[in-house]
Amino acid sequence: MNPPTEDGHYGRWGGSYVPEVLHDTFKRLKEDFAAAKADPDFWREYVELMSTYSCRPTPLTFAENLTRHFGGAKIYIKREDLNHTGAHKANNVIGQGLLVKRMGKTRVIAETGAGQHGVATATMAAKFGFECTVYMGEVDVLRQRPNVFWMEKLGAKVVPVTDGSRILKDAINEAFRDWVTNMDNTHYVLGTACGPAPFPEMVSWFQSIIGIEARKQILHYHHTLPARVYACVGGGSNAMGIFQGFLDDDNVELVGVEAGGHGLSTGKHASRLCSDDASPGMAQGYKTMFLQNSDGQMLETHSVSAGLDYVGVSPILANLNDQKRVRFESATDVEVIEALNLTMKKEGIIPALESSHAFVQAFKEAPGLPKDSAIIINQSGRGDKDIFTIAHALKDPSWKEFIINEAREYQQGESK
Amino acid sequence: MKLEENLRRRRENKEILLMTHLVLGYPDFDTNREVIAQMVENGVDSIELQIPFSEPVADGPVILKASQESLDHGTKVSDCINFAKEMVEKWDIPFLFMTYYNIVFKYGEEAFFKKCAEIGITGVIVPDIPPEMGGSFYQFAEQYGISPVLIFAPTSSDERMEITGKCSRGFVYCVPRKGVTGAKSEFGDGLTQYLVRCRKHTSLLLGVGFGIESRANVEALIGKADIAIIGSKTIKLVDEKGAASVGPFIRQLLGEK
Numbered sequence A: 001m002n003p004p005t006e007d008g009h010y011g012r013w014g015g016s017y018v019p020e021v022l023h024d025t026f027k028r029l030k031e032d033f034a035a036a037k038a039d040p041d042f043w044r045e046y047v048e049l050m051s052t053y054s055c056r057p058t059p060l061t062f063a064e065n066l067t068r069h070f071g072g073a074k075i076y077i078k079r080e081d082l083n084h085t086g087a088h089k090a091n092n093v094i095g096q097g098l099l100v101k102r103m104g105k106t107r108v109i110a111e112t113g114a115g116q117h118g119v120a121t122a123t124m125a126a127k128f129g130f131e132c133t134v135y136m137g138e139v140d141v142l143r144q145r146p147n148v149f150w151m152e153k154l155g156a157k158v159v160p161v162t163d164g165s166r167i168l169k170d171a172i173n174e175a176f177r178d179w180v181t182n183m184d185n186t187h188y189v190l191g192t193a194c195g196p197a198p199f200p201e202m203v204s205w206f207q208s209i210i211g212i213e214a215r216k217q218i219l220h221y222h223h224t225l226p227a228r229v230y231a232c233v234g235g236g237s238n239a240m241g242i243f244q245g246f247l248d249d250d251n252v253e254l255v256g257v258e259a260g261g262h263g264l265s266t267g268k269h270a271s272r273l274c275s276d277d278a279s280p281g282m283a284q285g286y287k288t289m290f291l292q293n294s295d296g297q298m299l300e301t302h303s304v305s306a307g308l309d310y311v312g313v314s315p316i317l318a319n320l321n322d323q324k325r326v327r328f329e330s331a332t333d334v335e336v337i338e339a340l341n342l343t344m345k346k347e348g349i350i351p352a353l354e355s356s357h358a359f360v361q362a363f364k365e366a367p368g369l370p371k372d373s374a375i376i377i378n379q380s381g382r383g384d385k386d387i388f389t390i391a392h393a394l395k396d397p398s399w400k401e402f403i404i405n406e407a408r409e410y411q412q413g414e415s416k
Numbered sequence B: 001m002k003l004e005e006n007l008r009r010r011r012e013n014k015e016i017l018l019m020t021h022l023v024l025g026y027p028d029f030d031t032n033r034e035v036i037a038q039m040v041e042n043g044v045d046s047i048e049l050q051i052p053f054s055e056p057v058a059d060g061p062v063i064l065k066a067s068q069e070s071l072d073h074g075t076k077v078s079d080c081i082n083f084a085k086e087m088v089e090k091w092d093i094p095f096l097f098m099t100y101y102n103i104v105f106k107y108g109e110e111a112f113f114k115k116c117a118e119i120g121i122t123g124v125i126v127p128d129i130p131p132e133m134g135g136s137f138y139q140f141a142e143q144y145g146i147s148p149v150l151i152f153a154p155t156s157s158d159e160r161m162e163i164t165g166k167c168s169r170g171f172v173y174c175v176p177r178k179g180v181t182g183a184k185s186e187f188g189d190g191l192t193q194y195l196v197r198c199r200k201h202t203s204l205l206l207g208v209g210f211g212i213e214s215r216a217n218v219e220a221l222i223g224k225a226d227i228a229i230i231g232s233k234t235i236k237l238v239d240e241k242g243a244a245s246v247g248p249f250i251r252q253l254l255g256e257k
């Protein structure tokens, strides 16, 4: 992949629009990151830690039953759900943790949507002995309660954000507000390939481990490159991770799947690159396609999955979209639940709601591809964290009864 | 530049100037009108009009909440421009726009500065467009005679102050501490040394904002800076005691009984 320009641009996107008070912090971060990237020992230490503390390399699973079901291309699943803490977020977080050690800082902060990045950051902080604060929109605190529980148990302070639309973008704003006060001892572990330079490049670099492995694995099992690679796109880190393994292979089509929410025509979605509702803008320190109104005010977004519910998208992906190197599609909430259901029944695998977006598009296209071709779906995370949302969406009667009984027991326990 | 000339002229017979700030459309434009009248009639030298943005990362809780509420009841950029035009026509002090870059970017950089010139806005404070990112932004500002006011922070190196100082017009906004708007600042020796450093790197007037709340704070700046900038405090005051309380507060800041 081509590196960004000196000032952090990818084509007309990206850049580093940071407030003056953080100028020096970013200057040093850029230098420290460049030094780490140029040091082969740093990457070696990273891969080593990912193989002993997490489960790298994560497997590439042949989904035999789904392949038979759709009767087209062979479907392979890259299992980022098998990372420690259950998602690709661990790759980025452990990488940044090693960088924080090099920089000599003692405190980390993070934003989180689905809570996966928050849990991963809290885990990393516990392991490396950093103090940790996680900002999370109030709406997401409610829909991802199990992850809040784990972050707190891991020793992090979770701060619910009650400003704006109370989701991921608002958590990012609040993390920046913390950082402009505490930059001396604090590193902001941004969770996706967005934000001011060098974050898009840095996060994509740590996530590139997914694509490096996946390329080797598909050549091993399938002997040729895949026809297509699918990944869901929130901020774009898991997509950038797997796509980088195939960017130079012109015959491999790369497909990014955004959150279609209730449908693109309803306005209730989070599709920046495949809807008409987004336009070029600059917020949160970088230029990209934002879901905003004609005045430049950000719009409310919607997705069943907290991790894709975001107004912006990686400047690197916006550029790859301009170059037509990546095709962008969207999947609706309803389609996502269907694909998730089918994957569980057929393969005994539970993808996260975010990841299930990639499955939707792959399932639409697999039947039309030749039987001797292969496709890869990046399963960015596991779905257990979504048990409340999924059970609710599936209207599961016995789960409902369980929750009601639990609540009753707690209430009685308290009144005693 | 009109802003610099105007402020320098005012500074000739005052030991320190007073600049105030408000968020447009909060709590509503009628209150804005009243507050501005109170400010100007009681001796404020210049006013920053903040066009609300949905993602105000440099702002603390007070301005954040004000921006959000203004947007929630439908404030548009065009309303802010019309209102600014009315104020410029009515009052004989320089008005500036404070906002975030996306507002300018979406309006169109050239169109925005052209509009500012047309309605008589003299300067802009846009905290998220650093000199190295803002080639065309600063060019259009120059072309239309609008002063972009840049920021010095305590974390700015000497080298950095040279760069931002050269790019700034009108005055330089010296932020006395880390963090966002609204919280208190220390007005001790650290600040004095910092302002000496700021002075070394620019010949423009020095404005100091963030956390100024009292006559004592203003006095602490006399002889060290040229403009005291009051932000969140007046918004809180209007929330708590109404627009009429602004006049007495301004007189108190100016050391009048």
Ligand SMILES: Cc1ncc(COP(=O)(O)O)c(C=O)c1O
Residues within 6 Å of the ligand: A087, A088, A089, A113, A114, A115, A116, A117, A191, A192, A193, A232, A233, A234, A235, A236, A237, A238, A239, A306, A307, A308, A352, A354, A355, A380, A381, A382
């Ligand atoms: C499992 C999972 N997948 C995907 C995402 C989306 O992020 P990105 O687009 O950066 O991969 C998230 C974000 O929280 C997530 O938790």
